[in-house]
Amino acid sequence: MVAMAQGTPDTAEMRVDRSVTTLRGLTLEKMRDAILDFRFRPGERLVERTLCERLGVSRSVVREVLRHLEAEGLVETIPHQGPAVARPDPAQAAQIYEIRGLLESEAARACALQASDAAIDELAAAIDQIDAAFQTGSPRAVLKATTDFYEILFRAAGKPVAWEVVRSLNARINHLRGMTVVTPERHAHAIAEMRALHAAIRRRDGEAAWRASADHVAMVARLAAERLASLPPG
Amino acid sequence: MVAMAQGTPDTAEMRVDRSVTTLRGLTLEKMRDAILDFRFRPGERLVERTLCERLGVSRSVVREVLRHLEAEGLVETIPHQGPAVARPDPAQAAQIYEIRGLLESEAARACALQASDAAIDELAAAIDQIDAAFQTGSPRAVLKATTDFYEILFRAAGKPVAWEVVRSLNARINHLRGMTVVTPERHAHAIAEMRALHAAIRRRDGEAAWRASADHVAMVARLAAERLASLPPG
DNA sequence: TATGATAAGATGGTATACCATAAGATTGTC
DNA sequence: GACAATCTTATGGTATACCATCTTATCATA
Incomplete structure (x- = not known):
């Protein structure tokens, strides 16, 4: 460790790295990449149970990921009609x-x-x-x-x-x-x-x-x- | 209904209004307003179970709302440390x-x-x-x-x-x-x-x-x- | 009194159950 | 053959359970 100046010791280097990827994080990345990689067409419905099967995760994870993508503008959700890939006019x-x-x-x-x-x-x-x-x-x-x-x-x-x-x-x-x-x-x-x-x-x-x-x-x-x-x- | 021009009839006015607000929609609005209205301080932790009590909804709703706010940049989530109101540097x-x-x-x-x-x-x-x-x-x-x-x-x-x-x-x-x-x-x-x-x-x-x-x-x-x-x- | 060990509580992550409503399929009647 | 009625399936909304991990509190020992 390099010598430090007098005063409050800089312990930033010592901090334990706790980064761990959640299922949700991985799923969000995969869904975003899939949309950007033309695996889904604009307007295509994103049925929760179908996504669960394809991604191998529960509906909780899928729903949270859809909420994120919705806020990002990649997905639009019509109430009681469900989510679909967004179509910009x-x-x-x-x-x-x-x-x-x-x-x-x-x-x-x-x-x-x-x-x-x-x-x-x-x-x-x-x-x-x-x-x-x-x-x-x-x-x-x-x-x-x-x-x-x-x-x-x-x-x-x-x-x-x-x-x-x-x-x-x-x-x-x-x-x-x-x-x-x-x-x-x-x-x-x-x-x-x-x-x-x-x-x-x-x-x-x-x-x-x-x-x-x-x-x-x-x-x-x-x-x-x-x-x-x-x-x-x- | 006003008379319409010849051709494809304009039925937009006839469309049934199906807007119905979900608990999630209401909760998102309340949380966003609360953050913007200084009810939470930047950096303040947003503990799920506490929010459930205050908002009177289940953890499912709270988690989905947090995902949305996260994508909007109003909330930041440190893995395994939980969500907090975002602090812009x-x-x-x-x-x-x-x-x-x-x-x-x-x-x-x-x-x-x-x-x-x-x-x-x-x-x-x-x-x-x-x-x-x-x-x-x-x-x-x-x-x-x-x-x-x-x-x-x-x-x-x-x-x-x-x-x-x-x-x-x-x-x-x-x-x-x-x-x-x-x-x-x-x-x-x-x-x-x-x-x-x-x-x-x-x-x-x-x-x-x-x-x-x-x-x-x-x-x-x-x-x-x-x-x-x-x-x-x- | 301080430190280490252990127990209890808190919390986020994930899965699943249940329900209401809408959509689709099937059957019966004219 | 077309339309209406009924039944079945699909789907999103919401709640709750369970688990692993982290934090805090308590107890024991030196």
Whole structure:
């Protein structure tokens, strides 16, 4: 143990690690991942007893997990009709993209001003991962890699709370994002946009980073709106 | 029933209202209100059996409500130590104010551009309510009236999703807000700031509304930071 | 008087039972 | 064949039981 300064001894290092995962914690993770991984369709009913069978836990655990997901906006519950995977309507989706624009661009700006060199390198690596994910053609892989990129960006910007908000909002439009994320022409554009953002961050240009991020979100918002417009109603 | 246009008959008005409040719904509302109304202190343990007695419901209901509040960020649960009212640290509080600044100012701008005359009148009335609440000297009343004002503003701006985000973040710093909201000098300043914001909205000046809102949030953020700095740690 | 051991109480985690209500299936009648 | 009535099944809501673990209280010993 390193020598400590005079005064109150710092015993934080001594604290016993009591982290233990409950069944509920594990189940919440699995359900959230299953929803985000397109294992359930928006609108699909989440019948408690069916989930008990699939997950191998009691209804108590399932109900508590559903309450959590409900508060996160991933599940909606109609009284006496039961829970179902949430379906964001077009107006909500548009607002979510707008909020993302506000928060992501501000994070990009702050990232340019204060990110460590290590974080900037991590961002570059994350863009390479996104590129590789596009090659696989899998929306899942692209969304996962994109999420990793933004997590690095927000944390490097010193904005974990904003990241929580964006991640939560993105979860609500995950299915829509999944439908718009992978097309051949989108691959090239997306990577170019992200490299432009990264270049701005690397040269510590807050203004340009802000611009690049705002432009990127505006682009994906438009793609999503077009996609929604082409879907049958309901 | 009013006559309808040719085509698919609009039967929305005919739909049977099946809203029925569950015990869980009622309990969630009561618990949330109790936390926001300073009936529980940040860090205070929420013992399940104690809550059962106070609320008159079973542990099933209490546990599901705690899961919901946990996901909302109002409650934090340490494994095998149980739930407690959440305590936002200073860094989180600062980020919450920054996010509010981004979302509220954008909503103010949009409100100036598109709010109905009726909504603008409602905003004026809401400011009068805030003024009256300050006279009572009650932080609860001031926070309640302020929440009403912002709900009107966000809805008039057409941004219910952003309002959800702001309301949720505000809930997490409710106690801090309660500590900073009411002082004699704050009363005059706060009302002046809100009237300035309202005047900008009334004259449909998006830019000025944006500025007034951003300034207001910056002001309350600074007051909160000062207050936090004056508290003992822990 | 202080410390260690033991017992009792408190608490969160998880499972299951019971109930009311809604939905679906089946049967009977016109 | 269509519709109404009846029966059965499915489902969410709520309560309670049981268990393991942790905390607190009590007792014994040095």
